[in-house]
Amino acid sequence: MSKDIQEYLNVIRRQYRDELYFQNFRKRYIEWLENSKVDGDENLLTSLLFNLEFYPKVVIKKKLKEKISELKKLSNNFYSTVILPLTPTDGRHSGSNDMIQIIKEIEREEVMRGSNFLPYRDTILTDIKYSEEYKNLIFVDDISGTGDTVKEFIGEHHELMKGKKVTFLFIVVTKKSLDSFENIIKEYGDIQFEFIYCDLAKDLSAANVLSKEQYERLYHIEEGLWGKGNRNILGYKNSELLILFSHNIPNNTVSAFWYHSKHKPDKWKRLFVRISAPNRKRQNYENRKVTNR
Known part of the structure; x- marks a missing residue:
């Protein structure tokens, strides 16, 4: 060796x-x-x-906390904002659910310190069907490699997103998924989309x-x-x-x-x-x- x-x-x-x-x-x-x-x-x-790029839980937690804190400042302390999992259209558990659990863990830690990370007990919702009264929706996931999951999700729930600001937050994205997001923005003019990410991953070919x-x-x-x-x-x-x-x-x-x-x-x-x-x-x-x- x-x-x-x-x-x-x-x-x-x-x-x-x-x-x-x-x-x-x-x-x-x-x-x-x-x-x-x-x-x-x-x-x-x-x-x-x-x-190989490894993301320990502590790193994921830090990145999520920073991005959500920024969004909270820009969204009137989440007065009319909710955070949701980007659940696959078949309803199964995915990396998005793991991100939600980490956000909830951040909240528990802040509460133990005598503060709050999330301003309301319903800041996190389990399903988009409960979000009708809110103007801003934030969906979180660990990675978007192709953009397919996002595209399918929007196609499935388009009616519930109309007239709202919809933000997708990822730990990692790719050039391929960013291109897909651009096409989504062009396709759906009745939704104000925002795509936020922490890191842009290079594929094997681009990284040489x-x-x-x-x-x-x-x-x-x-x-x-x-x-x-x-x-x-x-x-x-x-x-x-x-x-x-x-x-x-x-x-x-x-x-x-x-x-x-x-x-x-x-x-x-x-x-x-x-x-x-x-x-x-x-x-x-x-x-x-x-x-x-």
Whole structure:
């Protein structure tokens, strides 16, 4: 193991020993490198790891607190403003719900200090359907990699947003999602949109992390894992991101970090567990097929 890797692992152990994603990390890193099939694969994977941007909970909390404090000053102390999760149109739990929990944690900490972060007990609402009487809506999420979730959400709830100021707040966005936001603003003239973010992530190509040969090799590896044409190659819809949050690794991140096959667990040893669950309808369908055999 090289000196650079040893130093990196030591930094991880010192700085992130309480983070779940870095528990027993050295062992998992070594196992991850065992995926290497040809010369150069270890260097390729290690280069990806060295350029992975990790967002600990304390950093996410600080960024959310700063942005929401700014918005509160600009919105008359949230007199007619509410904060909501950017819930996927199928209603499932997502990173947005994790952001809401962190905001609530900030509020609890301020209350314990004898102050308040959120001015009203209904500053946070669970669903847009309860927001009819409020003029300003703030939706929070951890990442927008393609802008698809936002576009689908607006399409689903357009009527409830008409005539209001609607703000979307993200920890991380991409150039692709910003382009999508511009199109949304042009499409919906009856809503005053504002898109706010903390960090703009560069994709793998723009960051020049890998050589041309390494990039082609990575694509070949991921294509072998998923199959040709799969939308998760190099991250969802080719997002090519190198992002890890303390609560989850987004599917926009290069999938060599998180790919896992339930039926063939030895196909690829993942470095980070992507927290997700089976699609209920698909799972029930598969169960019925097995039962009917």
